[in-house]
Amino acid sequence: MKFTDELWASIEHIYDAILELPFIKELTNGTLPEDVFIFYLKQDTLYLAEFSRALSLAGIRSDSTKQMYDFLHFASRAVVVEQQLHQNFYEEYGTEMNPEKSPSCFAYTNFLLSTAATKDNAVNIAALLPCFWIYRKVGMEIYKNAADDNPYQDWIDTYAGEEFEESVNRAIAITNDVAADESEERLQEMKQAFIKATELEWMFWNSAYQKEQWPLQEVLEGS
Template structure:
């Protein structure tokens, strides 16, 4: 069932894998300033994403204890493994990101995601979180393939390669496939209206993934 959501979002996925931010990260033309902006906003996003996974895990506790525990482990992975990548970046750059504030598209995405997980049925919560897993794995694989195609002649900051290695790697792919299986499980017994909502939330999160890179591309700030 999750595959049908992905298929419905095909045009969004296609546009995302060609996003200038991602492509320029691989070909070495992306400014470090843009990547630093992105990393700070992504760290803020991951805090809320982990909170949503914990909340969804709590909701699943009385339904499927095994799935509940897996969701909490996913949350810990986001808090520890993924954010550790960001913390290593900040240490290397001598940046203190503790006082950073979410920019417009970060707040838009996290608010939407949190609202769905907190107020809607668990199946919809799974769907709204799925693109963060699946889109990142997909673009990670695409950027890995592009890096291999370009070969070793391109110079890029080591943080770019670390990002590609994490999200294009086998370990992240295993986690993504596990989450997809969980989504398929909750979708299996869902009615047509719930499935429609799940697809809508999935597609909206795909749009917001694209916009997240958009704001890093243009270094979006609050205008007032």
């Protein structure tokens, strides 16, 4: 069994819970409200900026030149390809970015950046993997079941596409390569980071559907 097989087995129940989220179900059948999708896009744009920084740090800290190149390529793709996808939707919907991170987005990005800055790079790599792997699995599941004339088809096609699959497969392979040289203690750290990032993936999807706000902001707006 590969190390990543063990990782996936540890979070499969969380992945199943992600597929049951209203956001995912309504995105699949094309009934997700436009304002919810826009809220998600804006939070994801903010997330990707920090995700790309964590990817860059993983590349800089890699012992392998090939791995360094791969992570820097991942980082540039997150900025260029995925954020361009977002920008296309912003133009279509006539909206602009909102710079305020939701609590869940803040928690997720801070987890990734603090892991990248303070933990062993193997742990950082494990923490970054769910964003690749979960998005790919969710994207493929949505693609297989998407309603005809789905208004979010461009988003669906991006994460179900071959180019993204190649990145995911490479990220999985890197994680296995790195794990092969680590102690059992370090492998457990990697596993815990992978699980935590997957839990934050669930929180991110769920918070988008709720159009999550900071509690104080809600109090002030309601006063």
